[in-house]
């Protein structure tokens with residue numbers, strides 16, 4: 653079985669992006685800038701944000717983290733976003749989700765200027781993706797990272813049956829629509845399964861490419877997978893592990909042990925999709941800089 657090594661691919665990508673950032677600096681005297689807003693102190697979100705900011709700096713971009721208190725009002729958050737929309741040194745704006753309950757996530761998503769929406773969550777970007785204008789939108793980072801992995805591993809996708817498990821706005825909906833596009837790493841027949849799907853294994857067993865993003869540890873077991881399928885595990889679940897240094901370990905939505913005996917290729921957790929999400933965020937920030945500077 654082939655292990656699809658997202659860690660390695662993301663390192664290759666980061667090196668490529670670093671060279672592009674250097675080139676931007678030579679041409680314009682400036683570098684791409686990403687500003688991340690985090691509201692509250694959720695430890696998992698703080699970890700993700702730290703990692704995103706650190707990786708940005710590693711490739712020579714400017715990254716700024718705005719930490720807002722958990723009681724921040726929707727109005728205050730929108731004003732902060734609008735100031736960044738108008739700041740020419742900011743090329744990418746990311747509002748880390750989830751947000752505290754007094755703030756409507758959709759309202760916050762709508763406030764980000766689509767031309768700086770490096771998460772690809774704004775309906776204008778998702779709409780452009782659905783309509784196939786992939787070069788005129790931001791593709792959300794996790795689906796984009798999966799597309800990149802499939803492409804770099806030369807996985808045959810044209811005409812294949814791709815089953816996406818999960819219909820979240822963050823991953824499932826964009827992923828399914830992306831795999832539907834006439835793109836060289838897509839062009840699939842697509843089925844979407846979700847929490848109300850009856851007899852889910854009937855569908856998953858038909859998948860040539862199975863992409864799982866439902867946030868349930870070990871949900872997909874070997875009996876749910878067709879022999880030779882390519883399995884992409886988007887899940888990052890913390891499960892208690894007293895033997896681990898911090899008391900937990902990360903597992904995916906796929907039972908790795910079992911499914912690796914059936915699949916032809918698979919992404920591990922950690923080290924699969926996760927590092928690719930960050931790499932594509934940097935790629936989108938670079939893309940935004942290039943577009944805003946007419947490069």
Ligand code: GUN
Pocket residue numbers: 746747748749750771793794822929
């Ligand atoms: N929360 C979990 N994943 C993401 C992501 O990719 N972007 C944002 N903004 N929030 C998240």
